[in-house]
Amino acid sequence: MxxxxxxxxxxxxxxxxxxxxxxxxxxxxxxxxxxxxxxxxxxxxxxxxxxxxxxxxxxxxxxxxxxxxxxxxxxxxxxxxxxxxxxxxxxxxxxxxxxxxxxxxxxxxxxxxxxxxxxxxxxxxxxxxxxxxxxxxxxxxxxxxxxxxxxxxxxxxxxxxxVEEVNPNLIAESTIRRPIAERKAIDRAVNLIELAKSPLLLIGAAANRKMTSKMLSRFVDELKIPFVTTQLGKGVVDESNPLFLGNTTLSDGDFVHRVIEHADLIINVGHDVVEKPPFFMRSNEKQVIHINYNAAEVDQVYFPQVEVVGDIANGVWAILEQIKPQAHWDFSYFDKVKAAEEKELPHGCDDDRFPIYPQRLVADVRKAMPDDGIIALDNGVYKIWFARNYKAKKPNTVLLDNALATMGAGLPSAMAAKLVHPDRPVMAICGDGGFMMNSQELETAIRLKQHLIILILRDDAYGMIKWKQANMEFEDYGLDYGNPDFVKYVEAYGGKGHRIAAADELLPLIKSCMNEHAVHLIDVPIDYSENDKILNHELRILSSKV
The missing domain is CATH 3.40.50.970 (Thiamin diphosphate (ThDP)-binding fold, Pyr/PP domains)
Structure with a gap:
């Protein structure tokens, strides 16, 4: 042939x-x-x-x-x-x-x-x-x-x-079983967990594949050990679980960092060095168990005392088979932090100010999306709010990029998600900057006859860099631009365009778009003016009081 x-x-x-x-x-x-x-x-x-x-x-x-x-x-x-x-x-x-x-x-x-x-x-x-x-x-x-x-x-x-002629010579896929961790490594991990006073489970990027969700959910439910996640670990275990303590979205100063600092043992499952470090090891006072497909990459801030290297789900299962909840485990401080965090997170969720505030945006999207609905985030400051405030209830329902963190991927990622899961609601959430980097793919989505909702969070600027610029006390310069009329823009491709003029219009509009098969674009003016105040100053003061 x-x-x-x-x-x-x-x-x-x-x-x-x-x-x-x-x-x-x-x-x-x-x-x-x-x-x-x-x-x-x-x-x-x-x-x-x-x-x-x-x-x-x-x-x-x-x-x-x-x-x-x-x-x-x-x-x-x-x-x-x-x-x-x-x-x-x-x-x-x-x-x-x-x-x-x-x-x-x-x-x-x-x-x-x-x-x-x-x-x-x-x-x-x-x-x-x-x-x-x-x-x-x-x-x-x-x-x-x-x-x-x-x-x-x-x-x-x-x-x-x-164009060469060749004899057919296909090679069949071979059967491969992933290696499993050595028994001695499992025993050492079990011993450390049993001896710990306040162990904490941390779920990272590598745990978000190869069907580890079921085993980690069992681990949490049976041992009652609280857990936190990295951005790429969101949804591996249902974040509405009362043992969920937060997402390591910010570098420091959030409630989640209080529990990380307090824990004397971190069970670090699926750590990937491409993500910002969720914690630093500064001495041997804090014990760390590394559970992953590959050995740890050791540096001055990460040097785990025990490594359980092999198939993650199997490693977690092997540990769970040998351990029961310990009477001396003390999670009272974690409970205190959880209570303070749950009191803080609803702040702004019902704020009627317009342009819409990020907290209200996240709350309304969470209300609109079913548990298995997929949101695909482009890269911008709103990603912090969604990673921190949006509770993912199933694996891979929050598609964000905390590795390359490139702009322009939100809409194509949502389109791919809709191809894989045509019967599930899918929403692309993009800043106006990131959206315009691949906005031409609207035509592709419409040609494919996809049912897709696209939120354009419009602030007419590269908002994240603008926030960083102000936070570093630079002059406001070089980051503002103009935008097309997004409603007319999507309509020119044959899609449905919408624009909100008040915060309380967003939730009913999303629900309406879910009931009409089309590519829907919603222009959502957004106000990031209090990002620095909320995410830096107020948050650090609040969390430091716990």
């Missing part, structure tokens, strides 16, 4: 459902092979958005998301989404085209060394130099992309290789 047909057959064997991207002339043989396959091409309006969609597909399914581009400028447009998948541990394969490598007639027109370009930001990258190597390259790219720690891979398929 033709090499491009073999390439697509190998993708089908790997279970690929979608390929996101923009083909070029160097991909035309591959495009024809896709046309006659079971794989659906999702044509996007920018390669970066295609990469974000593929990465989010990988994040939600655990399977490798696939995206494609042509050579040169198409391939360079995938760089940000490659870094997004790599830092965020999302399994993804990028397929890029290339000029003929055996007999080029155009010199170096549009030709870059894409393989070398991708090397620092992928787990695996290769140029296919022979059709006979296609099957092995694809199997290896999928194996590496999905193995712990997951991430981005890349294959370059040159135009002349794609």
């Amino acid at each position: 033709k090499a491009s047909d073999l390439f697509v057959k190998a993708l089908e064997q790997e279970g690929v459902e979608y390929i996101f991207g923009i083909p070029g002339e160097e991909n035309l043989d591959l495009l024809e092979s896709i046309r006659s396959s079971n794989i659906k091409l999702i044509l996007t309006r920018h390669e970066q958005a295609a990469g974000f969609m593929a990465a989010t597909y990988g994040r939600l399914t655990g399977k490798v998301g696939v995206c494609m581009s042509t050579l040169g400028p198409g391939a360079t447009n995938l760089v940000t989404s490659a870094a997004y998948a790599q830092l965020g541990a999302m399994p993804m394969l990028m397929v890029t085209g290339q000029k003929p490598i055996k007999a080029s007639k155009q010199g170096r027109f549009q030709v870059l060394d894409v393989v070398d370009m991708m090397r620092p930001i992928t787990k695996y990258t290769a140029q296919i130099v022979s059709a006979e190597r296609i099957a092995s390259h694809i199997r290896e790219a999928f194996r590496i992309a999905s193995s712990e720690r997951p991430g981005a891979t890349h294959l370059e398929l040159p135009e002349d290789i794609a």
Whole structure:
């Protein structure tokens, strides 16, 4: 068969459902092979958005998301989404085209060394130099992309290789069982937990995959040990659980930092160094158990005394099998902090001031979304409010990026989530700055006939940087811009546009949009003026009194 047909057959064997991207002339043989396959091409309006969609597909399914581009400028447009998948541990394969490598007639027109370009930001990258190597390259790219720690891979398929004739030689996926932790490590962890006075469970990014949610929920329910989460650990255990003590959203000064400081043992499950450190170890006074697929990366602020390395769910189960709640465990201080936090969090949730206040925004979105509804956040100061105040009740229902933390990913991520979960409500929440970086994908969502709600939080500025600028006592400069009429903008694509003029209009409008199948965009003017006051000064004073 033709090499491009073999390439697509190998993708089908790997279970690929979608390929996101923009083909070029160097991909035309591959495009024809896709046309006659079971794989659906999702044509996007920018390669970066295609990469974000593929990465989010990988994040939600655990399977490798696939995206494609042509050579040169198409391939360079995938760089940000490659870094997004790599830092965020999302399994993804990028397929890029290339000029003929055996007999080029155009010199170096549009030709870059894409393989070398991708090397620092992928787990695996290769140029296919022979059709006979296609099957092995694809199997290896999928194996590496999905193995712990997951991430981005890349294959370059040159135009002349794609048309070669080749004998079918598919390679089947092998059966792999993840290693489990050594028994001695389990015993040491059990001993530390039993001896602790005030143990605390911390759930991080790596715990948010491979179905660890069920086992960690059992751990919390049976041992009654309170827990906190990082931003990428949100929702692994239901955050409406009374033992949930908060999300490590801010660097310091929040209520959650009081319980971290007080705990004499932290059971750190799924720690990933790409996230801001949820705590610092400054001496051996605080004991730390590291439970993860991989060994700890030790530095001056993280040096766990016990490492339980292997499949996370199995490690948690093995510990749970050997331990019961201890009579000497004392969580009274944690209870005190929890009470103070629960008193503070509702502040501003019913504030009628307009433009809308972040606390009111978060509260109304939480009221509107069902437990399994998915919100996909772009990157901006509002992400802090949602991470801190929005209680996630199921895994992967709050899609935020606390790794690369790039702008522009919110809308494409929501679109991918809707493809994976077509029967669940999905909402993209974007600042006006981040939204405009990939706003052209409105056309893609409308072409796909998706039912999607997009909140545009409009402050006509790069709000997070503006906040930081003021907080660092710089002059207000260089961060304000103009915006289109967002209602007319989405309507020009064929979607439904809405704008609120009062805070109490948002919740009923969201509910109304949920009942009408369309791409809905809601222009939400927002007021960040008290961010610094609330998140820095007042919060530190309040939490320090606990």
